[in-house]
Amino acid sequence: MFDIEKIRNDFPMLKQTMQNHPLIYFDNGATTLKPNQVIDAEMEYYKSYTANAHRGDYDIAYKVDTEYESARKKIAKFINAGDNEVVFTSGTSMGLNMIAHGLAYSYLHEGDIILISEAEHASNVLPWFKAAEIAKAKIEYIPLDEKGRVTLENLKKVITPRCKVVALAHISNVLGYEIDVINFSKIIHENGGLFVLDGAQSVPHKKVDVKLLDVDFLVFSGHKMLGPTGIGAMYGKYDLLLKLDPLMTGGGMNTTFDMCGHIGYQYPPLKFEAGTQNIAGAIGFGAAIDYLNNIGMDIIEKREAELKEYAINKMKDLDNIIIYNSDSTSSIITFNFKDVFAQDGATLLNSKGIAVRSGLHCAKILVDFLKTDATIRASLYFYNTKEEIDYFVEQLKKGEDFLDAYFI
Amino acid sequence: MPILFNEMMMREIIMDHYSHPRNRREGDETYKTIYMDSESCVDKIYVQAKIENDVLKDVCWHGVGCAISTASTSIMTELLKNKTTKEAEYIIDNYFKMIREEPYDSECLDEAIVFMNTSKQAGRIKCATIGFRGMDEILKGDKNG
Numbered sequence: 001m002f003d004i005e006k007i008r009n010d011f012p013m014l015k016q017t018m019q020n021h022p023l024i025y026f027d028n029g030a031t032t033l034k035p036n037q038v039i040d041a042e043m044e045y046y047k048s049y050t051a052n053a054h055r056g057d058y059d060i061a062y063k064v065d066t067e068y069e070s071a072r073k074k075i076a077k078f079i080n081a082g083d084n085e086v087v088f089t090s091g092t093s094m095g096l097n098m099i100a101h102g103l104a105y106s107y108l109h110e111g112d113i114i115l116i117s118e119a120e121h122a123s124n125v126l127p128w129f130k131a132a133e134i135a136k137a138k139i140e141y142i143p144l145d146e147k148g149r150v151t152l153e154n155l156k157k158v159i160t161p162r163c164k165v166v167a168l169a170h171i172s173n174v175l176g177y178e179i180d181v182i183n184f185s186k187i188i189h190e191n192g193g194l195f196v197l198d199g200a201q202s203v204p205h206k207k208v209d210v211k212l213l214d215v216d217f218l219v220f221s222g223h224k225m226l227g228p229t230g231i232g233a234m235y236g237k238y239d240l241l242l243k244l245d246p247l248m249t250g251g252g253m254n255t256t257f258d259m260c261g262h263i264g265y266q267y268p269p270l271k272f273e274a275g276t277q278n279i280a281g282a283i284g285f286g287a288a289i290d291y292l293n294n295i296g297m298d299i300i301e302k303r304e305a306e307l308k309e310y311a312i313n314k315m316k317d318l319d320n321i322i323i324y325n326s327d328s329t330s331s332i333i334t335f336n337f338k339d340v341f342a343q344d345g346a347t348l349l350n351s352k353g354i355a356v357r358s359g360l361h362c363a364k365i366l367v368d369f370l371k372t373d374a375t376i377r378a379s380l381y382f383y384n385t386k387e388e389i390d391y392f393v394e395q396l397k398k399g400e401d402f403l404d405a406y407f408i
Numbered sequence: 409m410p411i412l413f414n415e416m417m418m419r420e421i422i423m424d425h426y427s428h429p430r431n432r433r434e435g436d437e438t439y440k441t442i443y444m445d446s447e448s449c450v451d452k453i454y455v456q457a458k459i460e461n462d463v464l465k466d467v468c469w470h471g472v473g474c475a476i477s478t479a480s481t482s483i484m485t486e487l488l489k490n491k492t493t494k495e496a497e498y499i500i501d502n503y504f505k506m507i508r509e510e511p512y513d514s515e516c517l518d519e520a521i522v523f524m525n526t527s528k529q530a531g532r533i534k535c536a537t538i539g540f541r542g543m544d545e546i547l548k549g550d551k552n553g
Contacts, residue, residue: 343474347529374450403419406525
């Protein structure tokens with residue numbers, strides 16, 4: 001049963017105000033709010049069983065190991081992966097850097113092609129630039145269609161057996177369009193490439209099953225799905241993780257080393273977890289997974305689709321609003337006030353207690369494609385309500401009075 | 409000239425400078441140029457000044473910005489043109505004081521006092537100061553070398 005009142009009570013942030021208005025948080029694509037269950041789980045580690053993981057011989061250290069590894073199991077189950085296929089990271093950016101670096105040293109060769117799209121977030125572009133530099137590989141782009149989507153048709157146009165890696169966002173962070181992952185996997189694998197999926201905007205919002213989708217790597221962030229900041233996960237097929245060169249080396253990831261430079265690494269996932277990990281974050285991430293599972297990802301996806309449709313239908317009636325992605329299925333709404341610069345529009349909404357994001361949303365390439373200097377992004381989550389959307393739409397009508405924000 | 413602007417006038421001044429920015433053009437190689445941008449916002453502007461015998465003979469700018477950064481930079485160029493570097497430093501210093509809500513000399517700021525409320529929208533302080541910060545860096549750079 002989806003009890004919105006009970007759910008909203010779990011989130012202390014939803015009781016906050018901003019600019020003397022109840023906070024309306026529509027910046028969930030950037031980060032989500034945290035329920036008490038996550039905050040408590042993280043605090044519990046600090047208050048009642050602090051110790052390092054994989055180190056101690058005493059009871060508390062043993063409990064830390066159990067809780068840390070139990071969080072890993074929860075995440076693995078959540079995406080239908082094996083326990084030894086999930087590596088803790090600091091977030092999506094780190095996961096993508098680990099994969100790009102690892103493939104550059106252990107898989108890519110001179111002249112190989114790394115295929116990305118024109119709609120990727122900086123964190124799925126810049127690590128590949130680095131990888132290309134290290135391996136003397138080349139970057140190529142899947143062109144977007146007229147709506148700004150990455151389509152199977154356009155993938156087929158540019159993919160060749162020289163494309164050794166294809167790295168794409170499951171759901172774009174700017175326009176919220178979703179790619180057809182199953183069919184992308186098929187085409188990429190037929191051409192002998194590896195498929196790296198950036199799940200930062202998808203894993204929090206819908207069931208993502210790595211076996212069903214048959215992706216080679218999947219990365220996502222804890223903080224975009226109710227978890228703490230500074231924790232994320234990287235999934236890799238086990239045989240690929242065995243071969244992947246670790247970006248970080250140090251304590252906890254080796255089994256043996258000597259002065260002559262002979263090193264033995266741990267098996268995955270520990271091979272990739274050098275140094276003391278974000279233990280509290282991992283435990284909090286586990287609690288976030290429990291919270292999402294309690295509601296059910298299917299229900300969350302349906303709820304968000306309803307909210308999105310409701311918002312789009314109301315916004316469509318406003319003459320002063322340009323919507324750039326009314327047909328995308330995710331809960332990201334990208335828009336502008338007509339003749340008002342995005343930042344000025346976002347500031348007006350701030351003055352009404354509404355948190356949205358203006359700017360390039362890191363996908364600078366896409367802005368060249370959209371032909372606008374900046375956009376405003378409202379991104380919803382399951383704890384948002386139709387009443388919040390009603391209030392938001394009322395404020396949108398006041399776009400031309402954007403200077404009001406400075407005279408309240 | 410201490411002008412007491414009412415709210416309506418302040419809004420009109422901002423909108424006027426936003427719609428018709430003053431001194432928005434590119435200076436030649438005799439101008440000192442500084443490029444101002446930030447990761448957190450879209451504003452990307454070039455501030456330029458032609459300095460002769462410690463006088464700002466010309467101040468201009470070009471680039472992309474929101475209403476607040478465009479209007480504040482436009483006002484800055486009008487305010488500082490033909491001032492000595494010393495006068496300009498005094499004005500910039502007082503503008504920053506106003507933005508930080510510290511006591512300031514409102515007389516020297518003229519139209520720039522329309523941004524006195526910026527701290528109500530703290531996220532926009534960067535926008536309201538981008539042009540002034542650019543000029544500040546040009547003047548400091550001039551002093552240092």
